[in-house]
Amino acid sequence: MIAFPCVALYNVVELNFIIMATFKRRSGLYFWSFLAATWGIAPHAIASLVQLFRPDLVGPGLVTLYLTGWWFMVTGQSLVLYSRLHLVLQNTKILRLVLAMILTNVFILHLPITILAYGKDAGIKAFRPPYNVWERIQITIFFLQEVIISSLYIYEAVKLMRMRRVFALNDDKGRARRLILHLFIVNVIIVLLDINIILFEFTGLHNIQTSYKVLVYSVKLKIEFSILNKLVELTRSVSRMTSDNDTPVNRVARLPEFVDPERHMQMQNGALDGSSLENDIWTGPEAKQGTTTEVVVREKEEAKRMSVED
Template sequence: MAALKDDLPTAMIAAAFAGISWYIGVELNVRLYMSRLRRSGLYFASVLLCSWGVLSQPVLILLVNFGIWKPSPGSITAIYLSWWILVVPQSFVLYSRLHLFIPDARLRWILYLIVFNAIVFSIPTVVVGVLAQSVLASKLTKPNLALDKAQLAVFFTQETFLSLLYIRETRVHLKRVAPLHDNESAHRRVMHHLILINIFIICLDISLIGVCYSSLFYVQGHYKPCVYAIKLRLEFTILNDLRTTLQASLESARA
């Protein structure tokens, strides 16, 4: 792990990604607590938990990679737990905003899918990862790498599906309410904004898959929190824009 000290370019890249993650993570926490979101809601809890993963994982990885916290079952477990609160809540962030458009009966099946993938892929990833990098390194290295790539592909597919579903349902809803008011240009702007942001998010996920499948060990550990931080910040922007547009639509319809 201490080899990162001797690789200045990689160390600088890691520090840059960690800095971006921390900046966005702190900003998100401030914005979240200043927002009017319900503190007991799923969206608030998911964003908050994911933002803590954005803040904690880069620090933990830096401490271990630079030898400040020696590799041990405790340090490896802490890293994997920070990975869990970084990755798993992201799908619940995407799921929770679907309540704006989709009935609970349909949403239930989506929730089942998210919970199933969280249990089947994230829990084994944590358990096998901790064992592979501590007490059973010689036996579990290859299974750990295979499982890591599998969970990455699964969560990418799941998040992409949720994003595309959100775009579709938003488009259907805005078309349905368009005849009720005359701010069609605002609806068109929101849709363009939504589509462009989600295309950018998918591109970020693809780049993350490329880095991870290229076995760039030190880079991927810091790039992933950075990607999730950017995604989370963009998701927050999307929801705020959409809420503003929907509120304006309701006020226009009442008038």
């Protein structure tokens, strides 16, 4: 229990050097949320150490130290995940829903447990049972929140890998597959670390859970740089493959995300041999901006022109 917050504090010091060396432009949601999540670890870790060495030292000051670190550490981590989600996901509706989920949980999870924590620390017995119940609820919901965001990363990253397979036969000797495997393994490790927090809490090891949680969040922030670098590498590789002239591949890259790139490539091949185009376009529930119609019309005109030339 002493080792967990001590290692977390070491990670905070290291993370500050990494942040200052990595970010050339110190602005934007990703930078500030990363900084807030990092600095939130320190007061939480210090409060854990104080309680371990001085269990008789209680009061609103120690509770405030715990809660301040917890607010910044937990919600800051979720905002870090959200702020880089646009690298693999361009659906603004889903991005807004994710942000709304994070902000909603601030009000329904952070605020009640804060009030209950101060009441419990003040010695009011009526606050203790609801605090114990809400503590488990908030840990579970925050865990599910991060699992949802991580799942979106995995799903969208796999879609990017599919685009690489469509666009490039060689696929850089499996480079895309290694990137996706890296992202998948790292996200699985993060989920397993969070599961341990839940297990400690539901088995009655609350003090261990409190000390262990601060270490987990510091490790997740260090892993974050690895995930970010891989995401940037993957998206740039797809962008390079689709940045040539106005080829069929390039037109697929500019399609809205409700168009399946593999089926659209089949449509391109069908246009070359004069086959029908009506059934080769796939649209999802968000096909409402007219973009799909424009694609079909353009491809029909191209098919007619090539048929005339033949």
